[in-house]
Amino acid sequence: MKALDQIIEHAEKGDADAQFILGSFYDEGFGLGRDHSESVRWLKMAAAQGHAAAQCSIGYNYAVGHGAPQDYVLAREWLRAAADKNFAKAQFNLGLMCFNGLGAPRDCAEAAMWLQKAADQSHADAQVLLGSLFIDGAGVAKDYAEASRWLQKAAEQGHTGAETVLKHLSVNNLSALAPARTEVEAGVDARPDGEVGFLNERDAVTGILNRTAMLQALQAEINRVRAREHVMTGGLALIFIGLGELPSSSNGTGPTCQDAVLCGLSDRLAENLRRSDSLGRMGREEFAVCAPGATLPNATALAQRLHKAVAAELFDTPAGPAAVTVHIGVAAFQAGDSVASLVDRAQASMSSARQAHADKLVPFDALPPRRRY
Numbered sequence: 001m002k003a004l005d006q007i008i009e010h011a012e013k014g015d016a017d018a019q020f021i022l023g024s025f026y027d028e029g030f031g032l033g034r035d036h037s038e039s040v041r042w043l044k045m046a047a048a049q050g051h052a053a054a055q056c057s058i059g060y061n062y063a064v065g066h067g068a069p070q071d072y073v074l075a076r077e078w079l080r081a082a083a084d085k086n087f088a089k090a091q092f093n094l095g096l097m098c099f100n101g102l103g104a105p106r107d108c109a110e111a112a113m114w115l116q117k118a119a120d121q122s123h124a125d126a127q128v129l130l131g132s133l134f135i136d137g138a139g140v141a142k143d144y145a146e147a148s149r150w151l152q153k154a155a156e157q158g159h160t161g162a163e164t165v166l167k168h169l170s171v172n173n174l175s176a177l178a179p180a181r182t183e184v185e186a187g188v189d190a191r192p193d194g195e196v197g198f199l200n201e202r203d204a205v206t207g208i209l210n211r212t213a214m215l216q217a218l219q220a221e222i223n224r225v226r227a228r229e230h231v232m233t234g235g236l237a238l239i240f241i242g243l244g245e246l247p248s249s250s251n252g253t254g255p256t257c258q259d260a261v262l263c264g265l266s267d268r269l270a271e272n273l274r275r276s277d278s279l280g281r282m283g284r285e286e287f288a289v290c291a292p293g294a295t296l297p298n299a300t301a302l303a304q305r306l307h308k309a310v311a312a313e314l315f316d317t318p319a320g321p322a323a324v325t326v327h328i329g330v331a332a333f334q335a336g337d338s339v340a341s342l343v344d345r346a347q348a349s350m351s352s353a354r355q356a357h358a359d360k361l362v363p364f365d366a367l368p369p370r371r372r373y
Contacts, residue, residue: 004025004031004032007021007022007025008022011042011045014045014049016045016046016049016050016051016054017046017051019042019043019045019046019049019051019054020042020043020046020051020053020054020057022042023038023039023040023041023042023043023045023046023054023057024039024043024057025039026038026039026042027039027043027057027067036066036067037067039067040058040061040067040068043057043058043061044058047078047081050081050085052081052082052085052087052090053082053087053089055078055079055081055082055085055087055090056078056079056082056087056089056090056093058078059074059075059076059077059078059079059080059081059082059090059093059094060075060079060093061075062074062075062078063075063079063093063097063102072097072102072103073103073104075097075102075103076094076097076102076103076104079093079094079097080094083114083117086117086121088117088118088121088122088123088126089118089123091114091115091117091118091121091123091126092114092115092118092123092125092126092129094114095110095111095112095113095114095115095118095126095129096111096129096204098110098111098114099111099129099133099138099139107139108133108138108139108140109139109140110139111133111138111139112130112133112138112139112140115129115130115133116130119150119153122153122157124153124154124157124158124159124162125154125159125204125205125259127150127151127153127154127157127159127162128150128151128154128159128162128204128207129204130150131146131147131148131149131150131151131154131162132147132202133147134146134147134150135147148166151166152166159263162207163207163267201213203280203281205259205262205263205281206262206263206266206281207263207266208266208270208279208280208281208287209278209279209280209281210280210281211280211281211282211283213280214278214280214281214282214288214290215339215343217278217280217290218238218278218290218339218342218343219339221236221290221292222236222333222337222338222339222342224292225333235293235294235295235296235298235332235333236290236291236292236293236294236332236333236342237291237294237295237296237298237299237330237331237332237333238288238289238290238291238299238330238331238332238333238342238343238345238346239288239289239291239299239302239303239306239328239329239330239346240282240286240287240288240328240329240330240331240343240346240347240349240350241269241286241287241288241289241306241326241327241328241350242285242286242287242326242327242328242329242350242351242353242354243261243265243285243286243324243325243326243327244324244325244326244327245325257317257318257319257322260315260316260317260318261315261317261322261324262281264315264316264317265287265310265315265324265326266279266281266287268309268310269287269289269306269309269310271309272305272306272309273289273302273306274291274302276291276292276293277289277290277291277292277302278290286350288343288346289302289303289306294332295332296330296331296332299330299332300330303328303330306328307326307328310324310326327350327351327353327354328350328353329345329346329347329348329349329350329351329352329353330346330349331345331346331348331349
């Protein structure tokens with residue numbers, strides 16, 4: 001009897017481990033064809049029997065609307081059930097929900113508690129976020145030494161996001177950690193709560209700027225370009241980088257193959273940028289580079305260097321080396337541009353490369369804006 005047939009047989013007989021494995025196979029399309037609703041059905045059977053990993057998976061599915069309607073309250077209930085069994089991945093995800101106020105009012109202290117439990121079990125992502133909480137003093141007292149300690153633990157596990165944060169972290173000089181931007185420079189309203197800082201500016205997986213912080217950095221550069229328009233010096237360009245298909249994710253508690261690729265990619269991009277450039281994650285599989293002072297030819301040359309760097313070597317993942325393809329678009333600032341219009345053109349050029357099914361770069365410098373931010 002084939003191994004898959006044995007798993008199905010045991011699952012039908014009520015074996016929780018087999019039901020969890022079968023649900024995972026349906027989610028990944030391993031040997032059975034991808035069927036998210038069937039995945040959720042088997043995972044719920046295992047979860048109902050108290051299977052912690054299945055409860056965590058069901059909670060995650062409800063949180064993101066994957067194979068089930070998005071429901072943050074149900075997500076928290078299932079994650080709490082697994083977290084109470086000391087399942088680190090559930091503790092991490094529950095901590096994220098507490099911090100972001102999903103399914104209940106935001107509670108940074110509770111977030112820190114769950115992240116601490118997961119971090120104590122060597123969950124690298126939890127260690128990074130817990131370190132960030134200590135940097136911001138969100139739910140815990142500010143403690144840069146403690147932040148550094150947790151980030152170092154994650155870095156020792158190969159978490160490149162932690163390594164990126166540590167490069168900027170100096171216990172004796174926190175001004176290098178997160179350079180301050182005035183309200184005018186950022187082009188956004190000052191935010192009232194005292195817990196806004198490094199954690200809110202950084203992507204949880206890679207440690208680079210998140211979408212909100214990246215858009216603020218872009219607005220600041222647009223403000224600077226406008227302020228010196230009469231001098232006619234330099235320029236500004238935006239590079240969008242989209243990934244091809246990511247490798248299948250892991251259901252384990254460690255870093256997934258996808259996270260490994262995302263972290264590896266952000267690291268490789270950062271190593272090939274200029275000091276003045278800003279790198280951010282704009283979506284699940286999209287990155288952006290804000291290139292101050294760059295004209296379209298300058299930015300195109302930079303984008304070509306990034307493209308070559310990505311293709312130069314395979315990326316290390318828990319499942320082995322993986323090849324990654326990227327689609328790159330470039331847009332240069334034009335008179336009258338807003339953040340929205342510049343982002344729109346850069347995304348459009350990236351989409352042109354993606355639609356051509358090509359692992360390539362497409363400069364694009366004239367397209368009407370299509371969306372507002």
